[in-house]
Amino acid sequence: MGIGLPRAERTQGPDRAKRHAVVIGGSLAGLLAAHVLKDHADSVTVVERDRYPDGPEHRPGVPQDRHAHLFLKGGVDALEKLLPGLSEELLQEGAPRLAMPTDILQWQGGDWYRRTAASTHVLTGSRPLPEWVVRRRVLADPRITVLEGTEVTGLVGDAARIRGVRVRARGAGQETRTLTADLVLDASGRSSRAPAWLRAIGAEPPHEETIDAGLAYATRFYRSGPGTGELPYRAVYMAIDGRQPRGGILAPVEGDDRWIVLMSGFRGNEPPTDEAGYLDFAASLPHPVIREWLEKAEPLGSIHGFRKASNVRRRYDLPGRRPAGFLATGEALCAFNPVYGQGMSVAALCAVALRDTLGDPRRTPTTRRVQRAMAAVARRAWDISTGGDRAVPGVTGNAVRPRAVDRPVAWYLDRVIRRVPGNPVVGDAFREVGSLAAPNTRLFTPKVLRAVLFSPVPAPLSAPPLLPETPDA
Ligand SMILES: Cc1cc2nc3c(=O)[nH]c(=O)nc-3n(C[C@H](O)[C@H](O)[C@H](O)COP(=O)(O)OP(=O)(O)OC[C@H]3O[C@@H](n4cnc5c(N)ncnc54)[C@H](O)[C@@H]3O)c2cc1C
Structure with missing residues (x-):
């Protein structure tokens, strides 16, 4: 043809x-x-x-x-191949570039991520900017x-x-x-x-x-306002997944002191778009860090919902x-x-x-x-x-049924995910794959395999790591 x-x-x-x-x-x-x-x-x-x-x-x-x-590293690299100099233009226009995991206070499945040296970056500017x-x-x-x-x-x-x-x-x-x-x-x-x-x-x-996990979003822009102070991190990410049906993001976007706050929930946990409901939802997240920030911040515009995801x-x-x-x-x-x-x-x-x-x-x-x-x-x-979505309770769709190959992969990925927050070898590989900067097979290289199969699950941090582990964050 x-x-x-x-x-x-x-x-x-x-x-x-x-x-x-x-x-x-x-x-x-x-x-x-x-x-x-x-x-x-x-x-x-x-x-x-x-x-x-x-x-x-x-x-x-x-x-x-x-x-x-979020604009992942694999995508930004692809943009650069197509339009050389474009990633620099994005930075010039104010798109914040965050080091991962160093700059981000991230909670997932009961664990805080260690803020070790950067293995990748992500852009967090608004969608209209790129x-x-x-x-x-x-x-x-x-x-x-x-x-x-x-x-x-x-x-x-x-x-x-x-x-x-x-x-x-x-x-x-x-x-x-x-x-x-x-x-x-x-x-x-x-x-x-x-x-x-x-x-x-x-x-x-x-x-x-x-495959539909019934995801819903509610988002609002903010100015950080007096009292929020200088944060020792650049973004907060309370991840939503099969173990935790509610999530939230606090991230900088372009412009003078502008932030985006996103609440997300799977089916049955949809975030409301009214003021009181939004704040209550933020308070229901596994840690109050976003809710506390919201108390002092100044809203810019209304809360928008989205459900077709x-x-x-x-x-x-x-x-x-x-x-x-x-x-x-x-x-x-x-x-x-x-x-x-x-x-x-x-x-x-x-x-x-x-x-x-x-x-x-x-x-x-x-x-x-x-x-x-x-x-x-x-x-x-x-x-x-x-x-990821196949593990969400109540997921629907004609492609939900796992294939035979999915079972051992799910077993392995479960071991990966439990080591990501505290094991930099596994965490770095996971972030590269998740950033679309490396093929999914990166999770099966000998070094990562060894860490996934033979290293113990790292002890969880007892409190959010407010400071990065490396000073050059
Ligand atoms: C809630 C939400 C959050 C997201 N978050 C992220 C994220 O964090 N990171 C990320 O990388 N991606 C994210 N995405 C996906 C991202 O928005 C899209 O991948 C991105 O916009 C590029 O999509 P697209 O160009 O294929 O389509 P779209 O951006 O949806 O654009 C489709 C275009 O087609 C036009 N159009 C439609 N029908 C017609 C027609 N009949 N004739 C002429 N024009 C038509 C529309 O006006 C529009 O301009 C998110 C999506 C959703 C829904």
């Missing part, structure tokens, strides 16, 4: 037809994919139903952007056009080949028109309607897998009667329980996979080959988030 775009070396010559790629959705996954596609097509059109704000502001097409977003920084770089290229305030309403083509999309400007009485394209890439997020659009042109929608994987990588030239990326391909902080990083890693497969001189980039490469990237993150 040809992908619809010629290989770069065949794009020369006056007689060649102009090649056009359309990207559905101009959020992080769509922008990064457009940045890659511009080197393989004559022009790229990004169709985005929102009108972009001028700066790093909330927009309705990305309702989750009011909530805490999108804005990426947007201004990507859209500065004249080969990329964006149709703002315009939505895709369907696909054009048949089960054999994609020919374009149907688009309509938003607002009453707008006409639908066709935008022809040689390649269409769906980056419209977890609520993508592409499966229904594929059915409408006689193609097969992808099989959809779900299951793991959803669309198996575009499996064989099916789907058109050549149609691809999916980002959350339209695979959406995750957000407590693992993976979606933006997977969007960036998918764009790297797109770049590498389209540019591979040894292999023809068929639709299937390119899609499988992006799905393989998402799979690493999927295994982490669904592996």
